[in-house]
Structure formats: C-alpha cells, structure tokens
Amino acid sequence: MSKIQMCAARRLAALSAVILMLPATGVAQSPLLAEMLEDYWQQRVDYDISCVLDTENRALSGEQTILYRNNSPDTLRRFYLHLYPNAYRDKDSELYRDFHPGNRFFLLGLPRENRGWIEIDTLAVGGAPIEYSIDGTILESTFPAPLPPGGEAEIRIEFSLKIRRRIGRAGYLGRHYDMAQWYPKMAVYDKHGWHPDQFRSGEFYGEFGTYRVSITLPEEYVVVATGVPVEGDPGWSRRPPGGSGEGPPRAHGSEGAATAGRAAQEAAPGPPRTVTFRAENVHDFAWSANPDFVVEEATSGDTRVLSVYRSWNTAWADSVLARTLRTLAWLGEQVGPYRWPQLAIVDSPTHGGMEYPMLVMNGSPDEALIVHEVAHQWFYGMLANNERAEAWLDEGPAQYFMFRSKLKENRSLVRYIIIAPAVKAMIMDKSIPEIMASALLELI
Numbered sequence: 154m155s156k157i158q159m160c161a162a163r164r165l166a167a168l169s170a171v172i173l174m175l176p177a178t179g180v181a182q183s184p185l186l187a188e189m190l191e192d193y194w195q196q197r198v199d200y201d202i203s204c205v206l207d208t209e210n211r212a213l214s215g216e217q218t219i220l221y222r223n224n225s226p227d228t229l230r231r232f233y234l235h236l237y238p239n240a241y242r243d244k245d246s247e248l249y250r251d252f253h254p255g256n257r258f259f260l261l262g263l264p265r266e267n268r269g270w271i272e273i274d275t276l277a278v279g280g281a282p283i284e285y286s287i288d289g290t291i292l293e294s295t296f297p298a299p300l301p302p303g304g305e306a307e308i309r310i311e312f313s314l315k316i317r318r319r320i321g322r323a324g325y326l327g328r329h330y331d332m333a334q335w336y337p338k339m340a341v342y343d344k345h346g347w348h349p350d351q352f353r354s355g356e357f358y359g360e361f362g363t364y365r366v367s368i369t370l371p372e373e374y375v376v377v378a379t380g381v382p383v384e385g386d387p388g389w390s391r392r393p394p395g396g397s398g399e400g401p402p403r404a405h406g407s408e409g410a411a412t413a414g415r416a417a418q419e420a421a422p423g424p425p426r427t428v429t430f431r432a433e434n435v436h437d438f439a440w441s442a443n444p445d446f447v448v449e450e451a452t453s454g455d456t457r458v459l460s461v462y463r464s465w466n467t468a469w470a471d472s473v474l475a476r477t478l479r480t481l482a483w484l485g486e487q488v489g490p491y492r493w494p495q496l497a498i499v500d501s502p503t504h505g506g507m508e509y510p511m512l513v514m515n516g517s518p519d520e521a522l523i524v525h526e527v528a529h530q531w532f533y534g535m536l537a538n539n540e541r542a543e544a545w546l547d548e549g550p551a552q553y554f555m556f557r558s559k560l561k562e563n564r565s566l567v568r569y570i571i572i573a574p575a576v577k578a579m580i581m582d583k584s585i586p587e588i589m590a591s592a593l594l595e596l597i
C-alpha cells in the first residue's frame with residue numbers, strides 16, 4: 154500500500170469501523186476522505202538494525218539506527234522508546250498479572266527462566282550521547298536540539314537483550330526462537346501527542362517505516378522474518394536434520410520439553426552466519442528461528458507465501474500452505490489487495506496466534522485461526538490502527554472474516570461460536586487433555 158493510502162487508512166481506522174469496511178475504490182472517491190486528508194500527517198521512522206543471537210546464553214546484542222522524520226506541525230523536544238522486553242524483567246510482571254489474574258504467577262511471580270529484559274548500552278542522537286531515563290517499558294529522552302516540523306533526527310542505540318523462555322508472545326523454547334517486541338521501538342506521535350504506553354494488557358501501535366534488519370545466528374538455524382531476505386541465506390531450501398530440542402505437542406510447556414531443550418542446547422552452535430531482511434511500509438518487525446524448520450512456499454499473485462513449521466509437526470505439512478493461499482485469495486477479493494511482497498505463517502509453541510506485518514505466529518494449523526490472523530494483515534497490519542486504544546477496529550473485522558469463512562463452508566456458526574471457544578477455554582485451563590481437545594475441535 155502506498156504511503157498516502159496507508160495514511161488515509163490509519164485516519165479512517167481512527168474514525169470509523171464502518172468506513173473501514175468500505176471498498177477501497179469507494180473510499181478513494183469520498184469527499185469525506187478528501188476532507189480528512191487535508192491536514193493529515195504521520196511520522197516516519199526507519200530502522201537499521203544489526204543483531205547477534207547468542208543461543209548459548211539465550212541473549213541477543215544489537216546496534217540500531219533510527220531515522221526519525223518529524224512530519225507533524227509541532228516542534229518536538231522529547232521522545233520515547235518502547236522497551237517491551239522489560240515487562241518480563243521482574244517477578245511481579247504487571248503485564249502477566251493483566252493477562253492471568255489469579256493464576257499461580259500472581260502469587261509467586263514469574264519463574265526465573267521466564268524472565269527477560271533489555272538493557273540500553275548507549276543512546277546517541279546525531280552522534281552525541283544523551284541522557285535518558287527508563288520507567289518500566291518506556292525510555293524517555295530529549296532531543297539535543299528541538300526537532301522542528303520537517304526535521305530529522307538520527308538516533309543510535311546499542312542494546313542487549315536477555316531472552317526469556319517463551320511466555321506471552323515471544324521467547325525461546327529449546328532451540329526455537331520467536332522474536333517479537335524485541336528491539337527499542339519509537340513510540341507513536343500523532344495528533345493526540347506521544348503515546349508512551351507501558352506494555353501491559355492490550356496490543357500495539359506503531360509508525361510506518363522501512364526496516365533493514367541483519368540477524369547473525371548459528372549456521373544451522375533457519376530464519377524467517379517480517380521482510381524479504383536481501384543478503385545471506387535464510388535456509389529456506391534446507392531439509393532439517395530433525396531435533397529442535399523442543400519435542401512434540403505432548404511435551405509442550407512441560408518438564409519434558411524443558412529437559413529436551415536443555416539437551417539440545419548442549420550441542421555447540423555452529424559458526425555464525427548473517428541474513429539481512431528488508432521491509433517497506435511496515436510498523437513492526439518480528440522473526441523466528443529454529444534449526445528444525447521446514448519451509449514450504451508458493452506464490453499468490455505477486456506475493457511469496459511461506460508455511461514454516463517444525464519438522465515433527467506434520468499436521469502443518471501441505472495443509473497450512475494450502476489454507477493460507479486460499480485465505481489470501483479470498484480476503485484479497487473481500488477486502489482488497491495484499492500489498493506486501495511476502496507472507497509467512499510460522500508454527501509457534503503457543504496457544505492461539507499473533508500477527509505481525511508480513512508474518513504470523515500460529516499455535517495450530519486450524520484454518521479459522523489462519524483466516525483470523527491473515528485478516529489482521531489488513532486490519533492492523535496495513536491499516537495500523539491504535540490497538541491499545543481501539544482493539545475492536547482490528548479484532549472485529551478479523552473475527553468477522555473468520556465467521557464469514559466458516560459460513561462459506563456451511564459449517565454451524567452456533568457450534569463454532571459457542572462450542573469451540575468453550576473447548577479452547579478448557580485447553581487454556583488445562584481442564585481437559587490437549588489430545589482430547591484437539592479431537593473435539595476437529596469435530597466442530
């Protein structure tokens with residue numbers, strides 16, 4: 154989607170879900186849209202990140218340059234960065250309490266292996282180190298000189314990340330790495346001002362820009378990311394030797410998985426190699442890596458579609474790629490063209506799924522989940538609404554299209570709306586064995 158279209162879309166998202174649902178051609182002719190665009194602006198934030206994954210120490214070090222362009226009519230004196238990993242720094246994670254009030258972690262705190270954080274080693278603007286303060290997941294600092302309308306600032310950051318054992322939306326499990334909300338990210342400045350929201354419940358809000366991200370990791374890892382690979386080999390054509398160190402679903406989240414993970418971790422990592430990805434007009438960047446990934450791919454129009462799964466997870470073989478191609482074509486007809494050159498659906502050790510631009514991490518090969526998460530590529534991905542303030546603007550359409558896809562298959566919505574969520578709730582509570590729940594879900 155061109156920049157002007159994305160600008161228009163975000164403004165629409167903030168105003169009305171009804172307008173959101175209009176066909177793009179109708180919106181383009183709208184006098185209302187022309188009026189809305191008259192004084193519309195949004196900032197531009199480009200990222201250049203180089204990072205090194207240290208699998209032995211579950212750590213990552215990074216150097217990042219942010220080119221920040223002030224397109225607002227305001228002179229900016231201060232700025233804010235999100236340090237999302239710090240939500241898992243302390244045993245009393247507020248984020249975790251938000252999501253799981255009353256569970257055992259509420260009383261005991263996060264287990265040590267589930268803790269992670271980010272350290273800022275240096276912060277400089279225009280080459281000069283600057284002072285800053287950190288409060289939880291927000292860094293606050295001041296531009297050395299006020300940044301006028303149309304001004305640009307180059308913000309350079311060196312950072313270190315302690316990667317947590319997978320909890321929430323990211324982390325490691327054995328030799329599997331899901332890297333989301335992992336780098337210092339500029340807070341949004343819009344007509345309401347800065348949005349330095351602490352990372353608690355709720356999702357995200359980001360500025361569009363170009364990301365160039367170089368990831369150095371052990372040779373044996375296959376890596377997939379927001380963005381297309383422009384240098385180095387991501388390993389997509391390899392056939393893995395097997396053994397991610399994570400184990401099959403039965404062991405997911407169990408001591409068995411942890412033991413297997415430790416055993417695999419003892420294998421010395423191979424020599425490092427670097428893969429560089431580039432993504433234009435995105436507002437976030439996520440990636441996953443695992444030596445055991447199998448990559449299946451096809452094209453849908455101009456889009457390269459990838460299904461990336463752990464080799465033992467044979468339920469994904471062929472099925473997820475076919476379902477994603479079907480979904481992408483159908484949503485393209487229903488909503489409008491998919492504007493990015495690539496889409497990856499990644500098999501992730503999680504329940505449910507999570508969307509990032511050009512990349513989805515899914516905990517199952519379920520087609521409804523694929524429809525929901527791929528719909529997010531439009532509703533949040535390309536439209537970039539403020540999910541913290543108005544999550545319904547993207548969750549609503551994502552669910553709507555998921556139900557529409559079910560209707561299209563002549564499947565019972567009652568069963569799907571009532572029974573499936575109940576079964577999924579039982580899975581979350583672990584009140585029925587996962588294998589029984591999977592069988593039930595297959596019947597629905």
Ligand SMILES: [Zn+2]
Nearest residue numbers: 525529548551
């Ligand atoms: Zn959703």
